[in-house]
Amino acid sequence: MIEQIKSLIEKEIECEELRVDGDGSHFQVIIVSKAFEGLRSVKKQQMVYATVNEHIASGDIHALTIKAYTPEEWSKAKHFL
Numbered sequence: 001m002i003e004q005i006k007s008l009i010e011k012e013i014e015c016e017e018l019r020v021d022g023d024g025s026h027f028q029v030i031i032v033s034k035a036f037e038g039l040r041s042v043k044k045q046q047m048v049y050a051t052v053n054e055h056i057a058s059g060d061i062h063a064l065t066i067k068a069y070t071p072e073e074w075s076k077a078k079h080f081l
Contacts (some may be wrong), residue, residue: 001060002027005052012051016071025062032074044068 002020005027009018017032029048036044045066055061069077 005029005055005061008055009048009051013047017074025060027061027063028065028067030067030069032069032071034071036068036070036073041068 002022005020006018009015009020009029009031013031013033013035015031015033017030019028019030021028031048035047039047045068048066048068049056049064052061052064056064067077
């Protein structure tokens with residue numbers, strides 16, 4: 001399922017970096033994209049949710065934690081992860 005989630009996200013959002021981890025139906029996503037520039041956190045998350053919404057609706061994905069960054073935000077945040 002991890003590779004499937006990555007593929008769905010990459011198909012819709014151009015990523016500089018994408019990490020997907022998890023098991024069962026609980027997943028964590030770290031995504032870095034220029035597409036997020038100028039957007040608030042909620043809008044960034046909505047963009048990512050939209051790529052996997054079908055799997056959330058079906059129950060394949062029960063929980064999805066998203067950390068979405070612009071490249072500039074990532075250059076600062078990655079040192080704390």
